[in-house]
Amino acid sequence: MKEKKTFAINGYIGIIILILMALSGLGLVILGIGMITTAVNFTFIIVGVLLLLISAIFASTVTIVAPNQAKLIVLFGRYLGTIRENGMFITVPFTNKLHISLRVRNFNSAKLKVNDVDGNPIEIAAVVVFKVIDTAKAAFDVDYYEQFIEIQSETAIRHVATKYPYDSFEDTDITLRGNSSEVSQELSEELQRRLEVAGVEIIEARLTHLAYSTEIASAMLQRQQAKAILSARKIIVEGAVGMTQLAIAQLEEEGILKLNDERRLQLVNNLLVSIITDKGTQPVINTGDVS
Known part of the structure; x- marks a missing residue:
């Protein structure tokens, strides 16, 4: 899936057009009823009723999009496109409108117990700052993209933590404690590769907790x-x-x-x-x- 734009017109202009259509339809119905004895009255009534129905149907599609929000338009199971602009819009009738937030959000992982490259059990946690950049992927390529982000984030944290020692006294070694910037950069890149399928951009990933596990803290x-x-x-x-x-x-x-x-x-x-x-x-x- 890939995000695309869908049909939508300005809501204020659309409402004015729908009101004019409804008034025209009502006028034609009244005119047709007044000409009940002539042959042309049924044509006026039918056209008037159609205009009233069309205006009512399109009035039901009025959609309000808040800032940094998006609405995905789905017609009978088919993805038509996304409305990203904020405001009021009139779009395709008989569609479902799925809500996706485009705001920058963060996820705080739980304290995970893993083994570093030396086999020492440590506790590690991180905060991941992200935002959705492709609403179609977030909505249709994964199930519950927020839960997907949480699981993949914890998996990436575990993977990065097992590649380096907690600490070392050699200047050439990269450690979790002494090289937090390098580790955070690698964690961000790892997360970006994992979450690209969900249409998510990783803005930042930082370690928030790092310590030896309590059972070996004294010995270490x-x-x-x-x-x-x-x-x-x-x-x-x-x-x-x-x-x-x-x-x-x-x-x-x-x-x-x-x-x-x-x-x-x-x-x-x-x-x-x-x-x-x-x-x-x-x-x-x-x-x-x-x-």
Whole structure:
């Protein structure tokens, strides 16, 4: 199905025309009754009755379309078209008029429990902002398009959540917690592909809730803390090695110290311990040999 325009005329102009038709029909009926003795009176009566019937039938098709609303016109099971303009219209008689909202709406998903790419159970939820852009697809290609949007949205959220870890300490990894913009963009694209059949445009999709499941929240917090400590230690060690190399090189270049391998090893050990330790170091002052 594809949306198309249908026959419709301005309601105010149409009502004026229908009133004139009804008055003309009434006048012809009265004229025909007054000429009951002549042969032409039945023609006046028949034409007048037809005009009255036509005006009554078309008067029953008056349709009011509110802003950002649409009316689908269906004649005996056949889709004729859609009226998108707001106002009052007169359209094809004997038709059903289906109402579709064109307003921007949002859907808040429930908190879903899924496993991330590492197999950790997490809770995730999102808000989806959408609007209908093809009324024919929304009405006829899917059953209850709003329910269809809800189910497909939850399916897409589950699918995207299983592709990434909840968190990682590697800068190159995309995570649900650390890359919310990228994840939201992928979720929007996934939803657009799934909901195109329903004539829906996804305006935005954003994560609104993200957390570890309650049964593993405490254990995962300890794991996060351990990973954070290891990551921090790695940075500290790399920095300490660089600082030690720089200090020894500068001392030797300026001629302050002339170190053999044993003394250099001892100095490196002392510097690394001083820099890396998380507690205050106690300096030892060498006063020389005591005889």
